Every structure is written in C-alpha cells, then in structure tokens.
Amino acid sequence: MDKLIITGGTRLDGELRISGAKNAALPILAATLLSHAPVSIGNVPHLHDITTTMELLGRMGVGLTVDEKMNIQVDTSTINSFVAPYELVRTMRASILVLGPLLARFGEAHVSLPGGCAIGSRPVDIHLSGLAQMGAEITLDGGFIHAKVKRLKGCRLMLEQITVTGTENLLMAAVLAEGTTIMENAAKEPEVTDLAHFLNKMGAKITGIGTDVLTIEGVEKLGETTVHYDILPDRIETGTYLCAAAITGGRVKLKDTRPDLLDAVLAKLVEAGAEITTGDDWIELDMHGKSPKAVSVRTLPYPAFPTDMQAQFCAMNAIAEGVGIVTETVFENRFMHVNELQRMGADIRLESNTAICTGVKKLTGAPVMATDLRASASLVIAALVAEGDTVVDRIYHIDRGYDHIEEKLAQLGATIRRVPK
Ligand code: EPU
Numbered sequence: 001m002d003k004l005i006i007t008g009g010t011r012l013d014g015e016l017r018i019s020g021a022k023n024a025a026l027p028i029l030a031a032t033l034l035s036h037a038p039v040s041i042g043n044v045p046h047l048h049d050i051t052t053t054m055e056l057l058g059r060m061g062v063g064l065t066v067d068e069k070m071n072i073q074v075d076t077s078t079i080n081s082f083v084a085p086y087e088l089v090r091t092m093r094a095s096i097l098v099l100g101p102l103l104a105r106f107g108e109a110h111v112s113l114p115g116g117c118a119i120g121s122r123p124v125d126i127h128l129s130g131l132a133q134m135g136a137e138i139t140l141d142g143g144f145i146h147a148k149v150k151r152l153k154g155c156r157l158m159l160e161q162i163t164v165t166g167t168e169n170l171l172m173a174a175v176l177a178e179g180t181t182i183m184e185n186a187a188k189e190p191e192v193t194d195l196a197h198f199l200n201k202m203g204a205k206i207t208g209i210g211t212d213v214l215t216i217e218g219v220e221k222l223g224e225t226t227v228h229y230d231i232l233p234d235r236i237e238t239g240t241y242l243c244a245a246a247i248t249g250g251r252v253k254l255k256d257t258r259p260d261l262l263d264a265v266l267a268k269l270v271e272a273g274a275e276i277t278t279g280d281d282w283i284e285l286d287m288h289g290k291s292p293k294a295v296s297v298r299t300l301p302y303p304a305f306p307t308d309m310q311a312q313f314c315a316m317n318a319i320a321e322g323v324g325i326v327t328e329t330v331f332e333n334r335f336m337h338v339n340e341l342q343r344m345g346a347d348i349r350l351e352s353n354t355a356i357c358t359g360v361k362k363l364t365g366a367p368v369m370a371t372d373l374r375a376s377a378s379l380v381i382a383a384l385v386a387e388g389d390t391v392v393d394r395i396y397h398i399d400r401g402y403d404h405i406e407e408k409l410a411q412l413g414a415t416i417r418r419v420p421k
Contacts, residue, residue, distance in 0.1 A: 002399075004392040004406060006383035007415040008365060011289070012250035014412040018238050018257040019045035019403040020070075020231035023094075024191040027168040028198050028231060029053045030097035032074040033062070034105050034172060035202055035223025042230040044070045045237075045403045048396065052092045056084055060098075079106070086112040086143060092400070093117060096124055097165055099147060100173035103136055105222075109147045113140065118372040120331040126166040130157050134170075134177055154179030154218050162187050162301045167214075168195050174216040175204040183214040189302040190261045194232045201227050233281075235261040236308045237402060240377050242266075242285050243312040244409065246274050247319065247385050251286040252412060259283045264305040271295045272316065292316050294324035294359050301330070311337045311378035317357035318346035319385055326355040337375035340368040344379075344386055365390040373401040380405065384414055 020043035030053070032039045044050055054064050054072070061080035065073045082102045089095040089112040102109035114124065128145065132138050134152040138145065154177045157170060167187040172195075174181035186192070188210060196209040203224060205217035238257045245252035246269060259266065259278035266276050269285060272292040277284045294317045299307040307330035317324035318341050328334050338348050338355055343366045347358040365388035370376030376398040383390035392398075395418075398405055406416045 001393065001421050002395050003419045003421065004380065004395050004398070005417050005419055006380060006390045006392065008363070008384055008386040008388065008390065010248065010384070010413050010415055012245045012248045012252060012384070012412040012414060015253045015255060016241060016408050016411060017255050018233045021045070021191055021194070021234040022047055022049055022401050023164070024194040025050060025231045026053055026094040027097050027165070027172070027191065027195045028229065029057065029072070029074070030101055031172050031195060031199060033057070033076055033079070033098060033101040034176065034199070035074070035076060036221060037223045037226045038073055038075040039202070039223060039226065040071055040073050040228040042069070042071045042228060044072050044231055045234065046070055047401060047403055048399045049092050049094065049401060052088060053094070056088050056095055056098065059085065059088070082106055082108045082110055084111040089114050093122065094165060096127065097169060099127065099145065100131065100169035100171070103131060103147045103149060104152055104173045104176040107149050107151070109145070111145045113143050113145055118336055118375070119334040122331070124166070126159055126161060126163050127169045130159070130166070130170040131173055133157060134173060134181070152177035154181040154216070157181060157183045159183065159185040164189050164192060167192050171196060171199065171206070171214060171216065174218060175199050175206070175222060177216070177218040179218055181216040181218070183216070184212065186212050186214045187301060188212055190232060190235060198229045201229055233257040236306065238262060238283065239265045239309045240312050240381070240402070241408070242269055242283065243316050244381050244384055245285050245412065246272060246287055246292050247316050247381055249287045249289045249291055250412070251284070253282060253284040255282045257281060257283055263303060265309055268295045268297055268305065268313065272320065292320040294320035294322035294357060296325040298327040299330050307331060307334060308374050310334060311374040312381055314338065314348065314355055314357055315341060315378040315382040317359060318348065318382060319363055320359040322359055324357045326357060328353050336371035337378045340375070340379055341382055343368060344382055344390065346382070362387055364388060367391045367393065370394045370397040373397050377402065380409070
C-alpha cells in the first residue's frame with residue numbers, strides 16, 4: 001500500500017485545474033447501460049473508482065475504450081451478464097448504481113448487497129422499495145439483490161429520506177418505465193442534476209431537474225444515436241483545494257470549476273477570513289498570509305453544507321482561531337478523522353454527532369491512517385501546516401476520489417511525495 005509523506009509549513013500559492021466530478025461520473029457511466037448506440041463520456045476524472053466501474057461494466061461484456069484524455073467510449077451491444085459481483089461492490093458501494101439501469105433495460109439484475117462502511121451503515125432500502133413500487137420482484141439471497149421485471153411501471157414515489165444514489169438509481173429505472181413516474185423528496189445534488197441532463201441527452205423525458213420533485217415520462221428506448229457528454233466539475237475536489245490553501249494562509253486559483261455549486265462552502269470560507277473572487281468557471285481564494293478563523297458548520301443535503309466537506313473543515317478548525325462546532329447529520333459515523341487529527345495535536349471533542357474543535361497554535365506531523373476518502377483528505381490538509389513530516393497510510397482511499405493529489409498539491413508548492421510500499 002502506498003503512503004504519502006507530507007512536510008508541513010509551506011504556504012500554498014498557485015493555480016490548478018479541477019477534474020470531472022467522481023460522483024457524477026459514476027452514475028453517468030452506469031447510465032450508459034441504458035443506451036442502444038455507443039456513448040462517449042468526457043471530462044472523466046482519473047480515479048480508482050472509475051477503473052472499478054469500468055471493470056464492473058467490462059465483466060458484464062460491455063465494450064470500453066479510453067483515450068489519453070480520459071474520454072470513455074461505451075458500447076453495450078455486447079453485454080452478456082447482469083451481475084455486479086461481491087468483490088467489486090465490496091470495494092465500491094456505488095456499484096449499486098447498475099441496479100436501476102440493468103433492470104429497466106434488460107428486466108434482470110443481480111447485484112451484491114453493499115455492507116456497512118467506515119462512515120455508517122448505509123442501507124439501500126429506499127432504492128429497493130422504489131423499484132418494488134415500480135413493479136420489480138426483488139429477493140435477497142446469498143448476499144445478493146436479485147431483481148426481475150417484465151417492464152417497470154411508472155408510479156408516484158415519495159422517498160422517505162433524501163438519498164443521492166437512491167434518487168439516481170430510481171431515475172435511471174424510471175426513464176424506461178411504462179408511464180409517468182413522479183419522484184418526491186428527490187436529492188438535488190448537482191451530480192443528480194448532471195445525470196438527469198445526460199439521460200435527457202440520450203432521449204429521456206425528465207422535468208423538474210434541480211428540484212426535489214422529478215417527473216419522468218417513460219420512453220421505449222434510449223440512445224438511438226451516439227451522444228457525447230462532458231461530466232461537470234468536481235465541487236468537492238474544488239472545496240478540498242480551497243481548504244488546503246486556506247489552512248496554510250495561502251492563495252489558490254482553481255480553474256475549470258463551477259463556483260455556483262459551492263455557495264455554502266464559499267460562504268464558510270469567507271467567514272473563516274478568506275478573500276474569494278469568482279468568475280464563471282474559476283474561483284480564487286486568498287488568505288493574505290493569515291490563519292483561518294474557526295467556523296461552525298452543519299451538514300445537510302444540497303444546497304446546504306455538504307457532508308463530503310465536513311472532514312476538511314474539521315482539519316481547518318483544528319488550527320483556526322477560536323472554537324468551531326461541526327455537526328454531521330447525514331451519516332452517523334463520519335468522524336473517523338478526528339482521532340487521527342488528535343494524534344497530530346488537535347483539540348477536538350466528540351459529542352455524539354458533533355465535533356467541538358478548539359483551534360491550537362500548531363499541529364505536529366505524525367504517522368496517521370486514512371479511513372475513508374474525505375477523512376484522508378482532511379489528514380493531508382492538516383499535514384500541510386503540521387510541524388515536521390506526516391506519513392498518511394492507506395492512501396488507496398484518496399486514490400479512489402482525488403485525481404493525482406500529490407501532483408496537484410506539489411504544483412501549489414506543497415512538499416509531498418508518494419512512497420510505494
Ligand atoms: N439512506 C437510507 N436508505 C437508503 C439510502 C440512503 O437510509 O436506501 C441514508 C444513508 O444511510 C445516509 C443518508 O440516507 O444516512 C444519505 O445517504 P445517500 O444515499 O444520499 O448517500 P449515497 O448516495 O450512498 C452519495 C455520495 C457520497 C456522499 C453522499 C451524501 C456517491 C457515489 N456517493 O452517497 O459521497 O457523501 O451521497 O451527499 O454519489 C464521497 O464521495 O466520499 C461520498 C461518500
């Protein structure tokens with residue numbers, strides 16, 4: 001397993017290009033299963049989760065080609081299996097996203113049940129009950145979800161809780177259902193919106209995009225002709241590099257991104273003392289050499305503050321001026337980074353779903369362990385200001401979701417290197 005060694009103390013300064021969004025690329029690649037003609041997807045990030053998704057599609061017999069710019073061509077005409085095996089679902093829960101499209105187009109899907117994970121129990125009951133309401137026969141057996149249907153039927157779906165991949169799975173199922181589906185309490189995350197735009201580009205009839213009520217008029221067939229679609233920029237990668245620059249008192253200009261997708265995060269960075277300037281597709285943050293002020297955040301579904309930025313703000317609060325209260329309401333166990341930050345000298349107290357972060361004058365480098373993707377990012381951010389070397393172990397978590405993180409940070413002046421084990 002590779003490790004990252006980071007020597008803290010350099011003020012970041014420079015420019016970076018933001019990659020395509022992981023959490024949009026994953027459902028969009030799954031949605032290519034719905035297309036009759038080959039599909040071409042651009043601005044795909046170079047990530048381990050993308051490789052896993054390609055392996056998953058490849059095992060089903062789907063034809064895939066990738067060019068040097070990470071444009072992926074997908075051809076589903078050779079598909080011969082409707083199975084998502086345990087060994088792939090185990091490494092990437094988002095594999096569940098093939099359930100809706102396989103069932104809608106081929107009337108059959110066998111997907112290993114994702115278990116719990118480092119950030120919580122993460123059930124998929126809302127995905128399954130929605131598909132059942134659309135007429136699917138669902139059985140759980142041997143750790144697998146087996147789903148069958150002749151043709152799904154549109155219906156009224158009221159999602160019990162806001163779920164991102166649940167909304168995506170049901171949306172991909174409903175586009176080929178007979179009749180109209182109305183989905184209430186749908187997730188409004190920009191990645192859901194991006195998927196909906198892609199589906200419409202292939203011929204789906206979805207309205208209400210970007211709101212919490214999606215209306216989907218089912219069609220017989222999708223993707224009669226080849227389409228090309230570019231994935232939207234990664235708002236969480238954007239937020240992560242903004243925090244990385246902010247914690248060092250530095251400056252960064254991020255290009256090929258979308259400031260309008262980060263309102264809640266940018267507002268908190270301004271509260272932390274950052275000067276933020278934006279254009280249509282860029283964001284510049286400048287701390288003018290100052291340390292951040294502590295900020296309080298509460299995670300909630302979009303457009304509120306994202307759970308995927310919570311760990312990075314804990315890291316920033318760790319050396320900020322004052323006390324910041326971080327409340328996590330989306331996942332029950334998403335504070336695995338706190339123990340590791342404490343090992344670097346942070347003063348953070350956990351009280352159920354709240355982290356009370358009292359800023360300290362300095363953090364000290366230490367060997368730390370990444371436990372999930374965003375927790376890992378927070379350790380890297382903390383390491384950028386820690387005194388001495390921090391060795392971050394188990395960075396396969398980071399490689400799942402951050403495109404060339406050490407190269408991008410090095411481009412901003414950080415002292416960071418990857419050591420293969
Ligand atoms: N939930 C249920 N039942 C369900 C589905 C969800 O109870 O059937 C609960 C979950 O346990 C959780 C809440 O609903 O408490 C929200 O979970 P959601 O389903 O929205 O999460 P997800 O779809 O599994 C996606 C992202 C996560 C991100 C969350 C929240 C992808 C591939 N993953 O997960 O991203 O944190 O939405 O925004 O889109 C990451 O990128 O690091 C990551 C974890």
